[in-house]
Amino acid sequence: MSCVQPLLEIRDLRKIYPAPRGKAGVVRAVDGVSFSVRSGECFGLLGPNGAGKSTTLEIAEGILSATSGEVLYKGAARGPGFREEVGVQFQNTELPLYLSVRETLEFFSNLFTRRMPLAELIALCRLDDILERDNRKISGGQKQRLLLAMALVNDPDLVFLDEPTTGLDPQARRHLWDIVQRVRARGKTVILTTHYMEEAQILCDRLVIMDHGKIIAEGTPRELLDKHCAGASVVLPGATGAAALSGLPWKAFDTGEGVEVLTEDVSATVRALLERGFDLSRMSVRSRNLEDLFLLLTGKDLRA
Numbered sequence: 001m002s003c004v005q006p007l008l009e010i011r012d013l014r015k016i017y018p019a020p021r022g023k024a025g026v027v028r029a030v031d032g033v034s035f036s037v038r039s040g041e042c043f044g045l046l047g048p049n050g051a052g053k054s055t056t057l058e059i060a061e062g063i064l065s066a067t068s069g070e071v072l073y074k075g076a077a078r079g080p081g082f083r084e085e086v087g088v089q090f091q092n093t094e095l096p097l098y099l100s101v102r103e104t105l106e107f108f109s110n111l112f113t114r115r116m117p118l119a120e121l122i123a124l125c126r127l128d129d130i131l132e133r134d135n136r137k138i139s140g141g142q143k144q145r146l147l148l149a150m151a152l153v154n155d156p157d158l159v160f161l162d163e164p165t166t167g168l169d170p171q172a173r174r175h176l177w178d179i180v181q182r183v184r185a186r187g188k189t190v191i192l193t194t195h196y197m198e199e200a201q202i203l204c205d206r207l208v209i210m211d212h213g214k215i216i217a218e219g220t221p222r223e224l225l226d227k228h229c230a231g232a233s234v235v236l237p238g239a240t241g242a243a244a245l246s247g248l249p250w251k252a253f254d255t256g257e258g259v260e261v262l263t264e265d266v267s268a269t270v271r272a273l274l275e276r277g278f279d280l281s282r283m284s285v286r287s288r289n290l291e292d293l294f295l296l297l298t299g300k301d302l303r304a
Contacts, residue, residue, distance in 0.1 A: 004038065004039075005074070005075045006036035006037055006038055006039075006072075006075075007037055007038060007039040007073070007074060007157070007158060007189050008036065008037040008060065008071070008072070008073055008158060008189075008191070009035075009036045009037075009070075009071070009072040009075075010033060010034055010035050010036070010056070010060060010069070010070075010071055011034050011069055011070040011071075011072070012032055012033075012034055012068070012069045012070070013030050013032070013033045013034070013056060013059060013066055013068075013069035013070075013071070014028070014030055014031060014032060014033075014066060014067045014068045014069050015028075015029045015030040015052075015055050015056075015059060015064065015066055015067050015213075016028055016029070016067045017029060028212075028213045029052050029055045029213055030052045030055050030056050030059070030066075030213050031052070031212070031213035031214050032069075032213075032214060033052070033056055033069075033210070033213070033214065033215055034215070035208055035215065035218065037158075037189060037191060038189075038206075039157075039189055040184070040187055040188075040189055041189060041190075041205040041206060042180070042184055042189075042190040042191075042192060042203050042204050042205050043189075043190070043191050043192070043204065043205065043206055043207065044191075044192045044193070044194065044200045044203070044204035044206070044207035044208070045057065045191070045192070045193045045207070045208055045210060046193070046194065046195075046197070046200055046207055046208070046209045046210070046290075046294060047209055047210035047211055047298065048211065048298050050212075051210040051211050051212065051213070051298075052210050052212075052213040052214075053162075053193040053210055054091060054162055054163075054193060056210070057160055057162055057191065057193055059071065060160070060191070061086065061088050061160050062078060062082065062083070073085075073158075084112060084113065084114050084154060085114075085154075085156055085157045085158065086156050086157070086158045086159070086160065087151035087152050087153070087154060087156035087158070087159045087160070088151055088159075088160045088162075089147050089148055089150070089151040089159070089160065089161045089162065089164050090147075090162055091162040091163045091166070091193075093147055095135040095143065095146065095147075096135060097135065097136065098134070098135075098136075099134070099135055100131065100132050100133060100134055100135070101127055101130050101131050101132070101133055101135065101138065101142075101146055102131040102132060104135060104146065104150070105118060105121065105122070105127075105146075105149060105150070105153065106118065108150050108153045109121075109153045109154075111153075112153060112154035114154050114155055115153060115154060115155060116152055116153060116154070116155035121149050121152060121153060122149070124149070124152070124179065124182060124183070125145045125146070125148055125149040125152070125179055126145060126175065126179065127142075127145060127146060127149060130142055130146075139172075140167060140168055140169075140172065141168050141169070141171075141172025141175060141176070144164055144165065144168060144172070144176055145175070145176065145179065147164070148161070148164065148176065148179060148180075152183065156188065157188065157189060158188070158189045158190075158191070159183065159188055159189070159190050159191070160191050161180070161190060161191070161192045161193070162193050163193050163194055163195065164176060164180075164192070164194075165177075165194070165196060165199060166195065173196070173199070177199065177202060177203060180192075180203055181203070190203075192204065197289060197290035197291035197293075197294055198289075198290075198291075200221065200290055201221050201289060201290045204221060205220065206218070206219065206220050207219075207220075207221065207224075209224075209293075209294065209297055209298070211297070211298045216297055216298075217293075217297055221290055224290075224293055225288065225289070225290070225293060228293055228296060228297065229288045229292050229293040229296055230264060230288070231250075231262060231263050231264035231265075231288060232262075232263060232264070232266050232285055232286065232287055232288060233260055233261070233262055233263075233285070233286050233287075233288055233292065234260070234261040234263060234266060234269050234270070234273070234283060234284075234285050235255075235258060235259075235260050235261075235283065235284045235285075235286070236258050236259045236260075236261075236273070236278060236279070236280070236282065236283055237257060237258040237282045237284075238257075238258050238282060239258045239259040239278055239279065240254060240258075240259065241254075241259065241278075242254045242259045242260075242261075244276045244277075244278075245259075245261065245272065245273075245276065248272055250262055250263040250264070250265075250269060259278070261273070262288070266285055270283075
């Protein structure tokens with residue numbers, strides 16, 4: 001076991017609210033959460049809406065107070081210097097009105113004694129071509145790059161990113177991923193919440209999956225897939241009759257759009273499908289991924 005001290009450590013964190021009016025009991029938004037984050041890694045928090053991710057993050061950032069539990073930074077309680085050494089990109093942030101992108105960066109940079117050189121920050125977040133543009137005239141992807149730059153103005157050791165790519169198109173999302181990877185290459189530590197499983201699989205070294213305020217799985221993406229979701233998915237679009245595969249050593253189910261079989265032996269599965277008369281002309285085979293794991297552990301019901 002490594003004896004290296006974590007950069008951030010969360011111990012038995014709890015956040016409890018009174019139940020809504022007319023209901024008994026309490027709401028356990030965060031219910032006994034513990035994890036540690038190593039220096040230089042990207043650590044992810046995944047979970048459905050209402051799982052407790054953002055509440056956990058806001059307590060770690062020092063924005064919310066915990067009902068109980070500890071947050072340790074560099075092995076000690078967070079002191080006055082904590083805010084100088086961390087950067088935060090919130091889930092929802094309104095930019096200052098009537099300022100240009102350059103003026104916004106200069107304003108926020110002046111709030112700190114520790115600063116990243118502006119030219120370096122502008123290049124890192126790819127803001128060169130919009131510096132003189134009014135904040136009201138930039139696109140969603142440009143706004144997210146500016147918000148990330150604002151989180152980095154103080155050259156932080158630890159960066160909190162709360163769903164930074166929500167609502168972005170695939171191209172803008174990938175641009176932001178590239179910036180996060182460049183931030184990590186500078187030795188920064190990143191804590192990320194996201195609803196995008198591909199994002200977590202690409203960016204995160206380790207992650208936890210939360211549901212109903214608790215951690216239900218923790219590890220590297222590969223460890224979690226090997227433990228909970230090994231094998232492949234064989235998909236037959238347009239097919240019906242998964243019940244014809246009952247009694248075999250894998251799961252088969254009708255998806256509404258076809259039949260899907262979860263298997264660790266693709267060859268044996270294909271033979272069985274042929275023997276039972278399935279048409280394989282449109283068959284696809286893919287490795288199972290974090291999205292499969294997420295749905296397996298948290299369910300497929302819609303969360304408001």
